Amino acid sequence: MSKPSAEPVPPGEPPPEISDEDLLAESLVTPERFAAIFDRYAPVVHGYLSRRVGVLADDLMSETFLLAFRGRDGYVPGRAPVRAWLFGIATNLVRRHARDEERRYRAFGRAAGRLEVTTELGEVAGRVDAQGLRGELADALASLAREDRDVLLLWTYPQLSYAEIAVALDIPVGTVRSRLHRARGKVRDRLSDRWLTTEETA
Amino acid sequence: MNEFTVIREHGPQPTPLSDEVLAKARADLFAEIHAAPRPVRLRRRTVVVAAAAAAVAVVAGIMATSTPSPTYEAPVLVRFHMPVPPPELKPVPEGVTGPRFTAEPGWLAAVYSDNKPGAEMSAIYVIASNRPGNDGVPTTYDGKPAVLHKVDQDEPTFHEVALSWERSPGRWIKLTGVGRFADEQIVRSLAGTLADTDKRLSLDIGVAPAGWELYAFKDAGPDGTGAVTSLRDPANPDRTIHVSTTSGLVPDYGQTVEGGPVDTIPVSVHGRRGDLVQIPGKQWMLQAPLPDGRTFQLQVPADFTQQQVIELAEGVS
Missing domain, CATH: 2.60.120 (Jelly Rolls)
Incomplete structure (x- = not known):
């Protein structure tokens, strides 16, 4: 008769999720494994792209994963997460559409200038404020140098780290810092003081 | 709020990702996966090491374009036959x-x-x-x-x-x-x-530089836009011609193209008015309607002549 265990039986745990890096490595011999990378990241990559280029994101998201699949043997494990690598590819694709992106910001700013119909006076005041902010913001984003905007938006939307952005854009970390500092300063200069606080987070 | 919060909360918001777009992108990826040559099966550890050693392309490498040679043999246009779709x-x-x-x-x-x-x-x-x-x-x-x-x-x-x-x-x-x-x-x-099928690809290009090959084709979406046919020179793979169906003609074409603003040259394509622009040292761009009502854009390397660009455009169907 076996002795009863003194330790409680631990609850069943799900198997550890396969890491992105392992999936990518496995996809070199079993290409179908790359589909799991797509399933994990297609929505967030699309979200990032669509904030930058609108409906063009539908095509660019697809192209991002096609390029990633074709170039997967160039991914260097340990240099940056797969996620950062994918956002780097997506950002390179956005560069081809810089004019579309700038047009999107201008359209965003113009839309901010139109007051929507509402019956609530309080809403009107809040909306006018929000619209004023959006107009300034659109102007600020459109005015940034392309390289600075890439860094700013990789920091802001997918919230990559300095090191991850450096790998994603293939630039030194120091360059990431300086571009982010410059972009942030330009945005701050374009926005009215009433929108911003002075906390330092980057 | 700091600048980052302002951008996240009040900047352009993401557009919805529809099931249809997701399924189409997944299908395109699977087509690529299934068509890709399968490597020799290696033990996993070997593969990881091999991946680490192959630190060549990474991100910038995938997208990088080399500086083109300033001189190429003058292209000669010939009849081009698009591949026949599978049965x-x-x-x-x-x-x-x-x-x-x-x-x-x-x-x-x-x-x-x-x-x-x-x-x-x-x-x-x-x-x-x-x-x-x-x-x-x-x-x-x-x-x-x-x-x-x-x-x-x-x-x-x-x-x-x-x-x-x-x-x-x-x-x-x-x-x-x-x-x-x-x-x-x-x-x-x-x-x-x-x-066997008598179907044809939705964006044909009937004329191409001699020796060039089909580099890529992507089918149109449900609205007929977004089809892309690309040709390339196998001897100089950075030299490509792209033609794509678009959602309409862009007003003030020369003012809006990447690399512009440049002057727009009015041209006749399929008997209809088209717009041609030359981005110096880079490429020609042309937009025009097709006889069936679709519109397309053509991108051709800068060393082609204006007449050749129009001949290429006339071959699009």
């Missing part, structure tokens, strides 16, 4: 739509996809290639040597069965069933329904 499934199995076509050098795939969102997508790929399938176990089909490849994967769920054989001399067909079609008997049964 089609007759009838198209219930629950899938298609075919949509996608191509790269050496292969052309017809994709029949199930657009219903779910844990595992179902699809059928019929890929015509000029090279034999070599991954799988030997079998026979239609009395000919064939190769059968199966994948049964639980995490994440993925099942496929692919049958590859030489359907006609030098033309290999790989029929792949994914999801609910991932069954050898189903795949063999589907293969029996293949019939």
